[in-house]
Amino acid sequence: METRDANPAYVEEKLGREFYSHLRGGGRVAAFRRAAVVRAHALYDEAAEADAPESEISGLGLLVVQRTLLAVEDLGALLWAVADENRWRRFTSYRAEDLDGLYEELFRSVLDVRTLWAMPTDEAIAEEGGHSEPQRAAVKVLRELTAGELETKINFVASFWLSHRVGAKNLMHGFGVVTAPHLIDPPGGGILSKQVPLDRPRPFAASLVSTVSDERREVETTPHLVELTPEAVAMVRNTAETACDLIEQLVDAWVFAVSTQHLFVLRSDLLEQLPEAEQKAVADLFGDEDADAS
Amino acid sequence: MPDAETYLLPQRAYLLSYRDQALPVRRVALRDSRDHFDAVIDSVSRHEAQLGLLGLIGDAMQTLEDVGTMASAMMVGLAGLPFYVRATAYDPSDVNNFFAQIHKRDPDYFLRLCGFWFEGLSMHDFFELRPPLSVAERAAFDAAEEATAKLVAEHLGNLAREWERYRRFFHAYKHASLVANPDDVEILDEDGEPVEGIVIWARRRDEAAVGNHATMPLPDIAEHIESVGKLAIDMASHLVETRLGIFDIIDFKPDGAVETKPLRGTPWEFWMRREDVGSKNLELLAGRGVVLAEPTP
Numbered sequence: 001m002e003t004r005d006a007n008p009a010y011v012e013e014k015l016g017r018e019f020y021s022h023l024r025g026g027g028r029v030a031a032f033r034r035a036a037v038v039r040a041h042a043l044y045d046e047a048a049e050a051d052a053p054e055s056e057i058s059g060l061g062l063l064v065v066q067r068t069l070l071a072v073e074d075l076g077a078l079l080w081a082v083a084d085e086n087r088w089r090r091f092t093s094y095r096a097e098d099l100d101g102l103y104e105e106l107f108r109s110v111l112d113v114r115t116l117w118a119m120p121t122d123e124a125i126a127e128e129g130g131h132s133e134p135q136r137a138a139v140k141v142l143r144e145l146t147a148g149e150l151e152t153k154i155n156f157v158a159s160f161w162l163s164h165r166v167g168a169k170n171l172m173h174g175f176g177v178v179t180a181p182h183l184i185d186p187p188g189g190g191i192l193s194k195q196v197p198l199d200r201p202r203p204f205a206a207s208l209v210s211t212v213s214d215e216r217r218e219v220e221t222t223p224h225l226v227e228l229t230p231e232a233v234a235m236v237r238n239t240a241e242t243a244c245d246l247i248e249q250l251v252d253a254w255v256f257a258v259s260t261q262h263l264f265v266l267r268s269d270l271l272e273q274l275p276e277a278e279q280k281a282v283a284d285l286f287g288d289e290d291a292d293a294s
Numbered sequence: 295m296p297d298a299e300t301y302l303l304p305q306r307a308y309l310l311s312y313r314d315q316a317l318p319v320r321r322v323a324l325r326d327s328r329d330h331f332d333a334v335i336d337s338v339s340r341h342e343a344q345l346g347l348l349g350l351i352g353d354a355m356q357t358l359e360d361v362g363t364m365a366s367a368m369m370v371g372l373a374g375l376p377f378y379v380r381a382t383a384y385d386p387s388d389v390n391n392f393f394a395q396i397h398k399r400d401p402d403y404f405l406r407l408c409g410f411w412f413e414g415l416s417m418h419d420f421f422e423l424r425p426p427l428s429v430a431e432r433a434a435f436d437a438a439e440e441a442t443a444k445l446v447a448e449h450l451g452n453l454a455r456e457w458e459r460y461r462r463f464f465h466a467y468k469h470a471s472l473v474a475n476p477d478d479v480e481i482l483d484e485d486g487e488p489v490e491g492i493v494i495w496a497r498r499r500d501e502a503a504v505g506n507h508a509t510m511p512l513p514d515i516a517e518h519i520e521s522v523g524k525l526a527i528d529m530a531s532h533l534v535e536t537r538l539g540i541f542d543i544i545d546f547k548p549d550g551a552v553e554t555k556p557l558r559g560t561p562w563e564f565w566m567r568r569e570d571v572g573s574k575n576l577e578l579l580a581g582r583g584v585v586l587a588e589p590t591p
Binding site: 002021022025033039056063089091170172173174177179186209211 | 298299300301302303304306307308310311312314315316318319320322323326327330339341342345346349356359360363364367372375378379380381382383384467468469470471472473474475477478479495496497498499500501502546548
């Protein structure tokens with residue numbers, strides 16, 4: 001495997017050639033995940049409009065959830081990889097619990113989106129030669145604007161992972177999910193019907209997750225409620241779209257940074273949100289590219 | 295009779311939900327991924343086409359994971375608990391172990407998996423048909439049970455081979471989309487010429503390493519893997535339906551009491567090749583109201 005469009009030694013030092021290769025195709029992966037969720041959402045809407053049986057509608061809602069979880073996991077894997085060294089090892093060896101910790105730290109702002117999205121530190125901005133103080137100040141404002149937008153988006157995605165991961169993974173581990181009609185309609189689901197709050201908007205489903213103690217003496221089955229109303233499913237689809245946006249921004253930033261041998265990247269698409277003075281100050285720093293280097 | 299509240303009703307709800315919710319959506323997902331693959335196969339981006347194939351592999355292998363999870367739980371449950379509890383206690387080794395050992399299983403294993411035998415007793419020992427079976431009819435039922443177990447064993451053997459062949463692609467699909475980017479990675483034949491196929495990265499290695507690959511034309515892989523997924527869905531459907539049949543003879547009273555209804559038809563499903571049973575037995579079965587499912591080719 002050869003690196004032809006960038007300095008091979010620099011690529012190897014910063015990312016490793018395999019991870020760089022994956023990032024170069026990351027936009028296509030995001031598009032693949034996004035399209036799968038959009039199609040599932042369309043199938044859900046079609047079934048709802050056709051007045052399909054409730055269990056089939058909820059099943060299609062769960063398909064939206066399942067495919068969204070995959071997009072959110074893709075994002076988490078990339079973030080887990082760039083959060084530390086040994087990027088390829090981290091990218092291909094993470095556990096679900098690793099991503100739990102990652103998303104928790106992002107949600108609590110323990111992890112800094114500025115670092116993860118390859119944005120310049122204050123020191124890097126200060127050390128970059130050839131720029132005026134107003135330019136440096138404006139770059140910091142742009143960085144904070146970008147970071148704020150990223151934090152809003154990542155919190156949205158992280159909250160989905162943290163609240164749905166266990167129940168949604170179950171869809172890929174045997175689909176042990178009880179649908180509302182079989183919990184509610186006579187004769188009901190026995191103890192399962194008592195564990196789930198049934199008086200709620202439909203469709204919904206209960207994803208069953210059982211834990212067995214080491215000695216097999218204690219078994220506990222916990223139903224994880226999954227709301228599958230049109231509003232809830234649309235929200236899940238939005239989560240997937242946001243995760244895919246973040247993947248695209250992440251891979252664009254890192255590929256640009258490494259292929260051009262710039263240490264840091266700032267996006268130019270938020271320039272218009274800067275105050276006029278800052279816009280003028282940094283206008284010369286950006287060319288025609290979507291992203292440019294600081 | 296097990297307790298209705300803690301055993302029968304939760305088990306029934308799980309099985310009905312699987313039939314009414316999981317099976318339809320697995321079929322739709324497989325069809326959707328196939329349609330998407332067909333839409334991108336001619337894309338100028340080989341990566342896009344390979345990702346389309348990976349999605350199809352993912353939705354096909356998903357159904358095999360369902361079968362492995364469910365069948366494993368049916369056979370190795372938790373003492374005193376309905377099998378859904380074991381099926382929802384995820385252990386990543388369950389599915390691999392189930393398929394890895396399937397070729398070692400004896401015919402009795404499949405008779406139990408199909409629900410014809412339980413704890414060393416035939417279902418005929420639990421449920422007596424009305425009117426009682428004649429000797430010839432009982433022999434016909436025995437033949438149908440054995441033929442069904444034989445076909446299920448054969449199908450599970452095929453699914454086991456496909457699980458071993460494609461499960462790492464499935465993991466690549468589920469965990470970070472680990473298709474090697476064909477802009478940078480290609481498969482070469484012995485003469486150094488590129489050949490069509492798909493390569494995934496190996497997981498959990500200290501150094502980057504190529505994992506599994508498949509070198510058939512992508513449409514051929516798609517055609518094959520879709521048929522594998524359909525077979526797995528049929529298998530899951532059979533396992534669910536045959537156990538749901540038992541609930542047809544259980545009457546759940548509003549006060550929580552449970553009564554057994556007279557058994558007029560047969561509560562379990564036969565899925566077999568007709569030549570494995572013989573025409574005389576088929577006539578006897580038909581006389582007892584047995585409707586045969588068409589065997590999956």
